[in-house]
Amino acid sequence: MLKKTLKLIWRKKILSGICLVAIAGTxxxxxExxxxxxxxxxxxxxxxxGMIIQSVSGSGKVSSLNQIDIKPKASGDITGVYVKEGQEVKKGTLLFSISSTDAQKSVTDAEISLDSAKIDLEEILEPVDQLTLMQAQNAYDQAVSSEKKAIEDLSSSYEDGLSSLTSIFFDLPEIMTDLYDVLFGYDFGTSQWNIDWYSDTTQNYGGEVLKYKQLAENNYKIAKNSYDKNFDNYKNISGYSETVKIDALTDETHATIKNISETIKSMTNLVNFTKDILEQNGATIPSALLSQQKTLQDYTLSVNKILGTPTSIKRTIQNAKDAIPKAKITLMEKEKALEDVKNGADNITIRLKTLAVQQKENALLSAKQNLAEYYPRAPFDGIIADLSVEKNNSFSSGNAGATITTKQKIAEISLNEIDVTDIKVGQKATLTFDAVEGLSITGEVVDVDSIGTISQNIVSYAVQIAFDIDDDRIKPGMSVSVSIITNSxxxxxxxxxxxxxxxxxxxxxxxxxxxxxxxxxxxxxxxxxxxxxxxxxxxxxxxxxxxxxxxxxxxxxxxxxxxxxxxxxxxxxxxxxxxxxxxxx
CATH class of the missing domain: 2.40.420.20 (conserved putative lor/sdh protein from methanococcus maripaludis s2 fold)
Structure with missing residues (x-):
């Protein structure tokens, strides 16, 4: 069958050449x-x-040797040995096998990928059904609604944020008033402020209270200034204000609450320090001190609770802002998808899907070729001259697992490092001989060197081709020209x-x-x-x-x-x- 095919190819080439000349002339x-x-x-x-055949050509000589080493490009444990030394084998006989779990999985994965690519191609080639069109329309309508909702959500987030700020400013005036009273009230007597009483009382016992007093007073002034300015800005904000002003108010309110929190902390330290000094010296703890300590504890909890509110407002607003461009992108995608469904697949899409199928087919072919390396077979009829593998032993890629002698003649040619990349064991070839005019026979690549030979800075690789037929006119040492079919x-x-x-x-x-x-x-x-x-x-x-x-x-x-x-x-x-x-x- 191969001979007939190759003869047909050569015959077509000759006839095509004649036809081209005739057509050109005509x-x-x-x-004219x-x-x-x-x-x-x-x-x-x-x-x-029509058909296109790609080939790589080279020249060499008919080998004087009649044996070849079987060197699989696979590594692993030997799972079976099916021949023995001295045994006569036919072309295609399985010689031994190497563990191939990963290679077999690669073939399975490639088959699944190819099936998936074919399904994708079939889907775009099929006429659009009513269900698909309805789904695309629904997806588009939903995207329109989602974009509208995203815009509404942003508006709502500002309204909710302003409402939350209002709740904060319901609480802050009372807090600021009570903090003022803790420091500048007259709970311990009418002659001095509370803050002075704390410092004077503690100093009587030798306590170093001045740093606590100073910090509490300074922090309060900072918080008071921040609060007053913040509260004025709040009173000028309404639901009709620009969103940028609400953003600024939110940031300002967060800073104010932090300042108030620091003030409460420093005041608590002052009160607690004074109480500790009095207890250490056996003095009576005034009820006003205990009351103020309780007030500060309550406000610590209250302020910490609202401290995260501005941050939460900002996060909600930012999420709403981010959702709008995403919704717009989704809408454009769904609109384009709806148009594509209505118009059907364009030529580019069909071409891409077709190319994807071709790529998956090539990947499957490559995976199968790789799997075949784990199951080396006799490249021609011959006798097992040497067998160097044993079951359960490990095998390394490129080593000779067996040597086969044959009566078939073998041609050996040399190819450069570029051409040899396309050559694989099993590829068909045609051979002609200068010494035998008109003789053309077929053959098959049986071995490709994995390591090249360098001569004058040029790397070349030996390729061996076994003859499909024998001819007594062909002698060892004769020059041979070989054309190896690499693709068609x-x-x-x-x-x-x-x-x-x-x-x-x-x-x-x-x-x-x-x-x-x-x-x-x-x-x-x-x-x-x-x-x-x-x-x-x-x-x-x-x-x-x-x-x-x-x-x-x-x-x-x-x-x-x-x-x-x-x-x-x-x-x-x-x-x-x-x-x-x-x-x-």
Whole structure:
């Protein structure tokens, strides 16, 4: 089957070359026009579905050896050995196995990812059902309501905040009045303030009370000034005030409460210090002192309770502010989603989902190829000459687990470090021989060196290819040319390589419209020396310009636009009557 396929490929290549020359000649002479009038004609080619084959070529010699080491690119414990030394094996025989739990999981995960990507693609390709449209409309309506509610919530948060500030200013006047009385009242006699009584009484017993007295008095003055200014600003605020003023009042109120809290703390320290000195000296504790101590304790609890209110107001307002832009973004997203549902998936979305499927397919293929490394098989018919693995022993990647001798001939070629990255064991190849004219056989890559050889600063890697058939005319040491198929795609849109040009990072082709070429942006896939895949931008049957022919006087000529340097150069040939046709290759 492989021979037939490869022969078919070569036959198609030859026939395609003949057809291209015939078409080019026909198109050119069909457009050729003698005369003195200058005229420009365009040669076009149809976008067709076909196959592109990518390959890597190299040369080497037929090996004089007839054995190969089996060196899996996997590590782990040997879970089974299925052959023994001296045993004759057929191509594909399982030789041994390596523990592959992680590799098997990778395959399973890749299969699940591929299924998910296919489902996503199928969903966007299906017509929109009424339920999906209704859900999208409901989501949009809800987003509209959410945005409206977010704006209303911000307004409510300011109203609630102002209400909470009002409650605070119901309590603060009484607190400030009582604090004043604690310091400057006459509870211990009519001749002196309470604060002076505390200091004088304690000093009589040698207490160092002055620092407590001074701190309490200073803190009270700070709190009083802060409170008076804050209260005036509060009286000028209403529900119609600008929000920035309410924000400022909230910050100011928080600072005032902190100052009052510090005042109560310092006053409590003064009272407690005095009480301790009196107790230490066996003096009677006045009832007024105990009463003031109780008052300060109550206000400590009250002030600490309202201390967090301004912070809570600010947090609520900020959360409401943050919710508005989020609601607007959500609304825009839902509006766009509703439009997308109504309009269906656009070409870009379909293309992205298609690419996602292709990526998952490639990932699955890679995972399966990696899993195969854990189950090395005989690359050809032969005899097990050496077996270096045992069950339950550990195995390291790149080591030889077995050696197989064979009557099959093996070609060994050398590839550079760039080309060898595309080469994998199991890839098919075609081989030709300088010494045997007309002989072309198929083969398969059976080994790729994991470590390169450096010569004159150039790294090269040996690749061994086993012949699928034997031919007595092929001798060890003969030169061989090998073409290894690294990738192929069937049933894809293709155009001649020279039809695609680039401008910056954009690829485009020229399509004739009303007799004039117009640029059409395209996305491309794989390519070889003659064809390139078109993944988006064109449809089957579209006509793309491949050549431009200019005629003038008696010497008609053909020319083309500058081609994509990445896709190859250009050449020319004479086309009769002195005409010159330039063909983008």
């Amino acid at each position: 198109s050119y002479f069909g457009y 026009k003698l005369g003195n009038q200058a005229e420009t004609k365009y040669i076009t080619s149809a976008v067709e579905k 795609k069937q049933n894809i849109l293709t155009v001649p390589l020279g039809a695609v040009k680039t401008q910056g990072q954009t690829s485009y082709v020229d399509i004739l419209k009303d007799g004039e070429p117009q640029k059409t942006q395209v996305e491309t896939g794989i390519s070889n020396d003659t064809l390139i895949e078109i993944t988006s931008g064109l449809n089957e049957g579209d006509m793309v310009v491949t050549q431009t022919i200019s005629t003038g006087g008696t010497t008609p000529s053909a020319s083309s636009n500058t081609g994509n340097k990445n896709f190859g150069g250009s050449g020319s040939f004479n086309a009769g009557s002195g005409a010159v046709m330039r063909i983008i290759q």
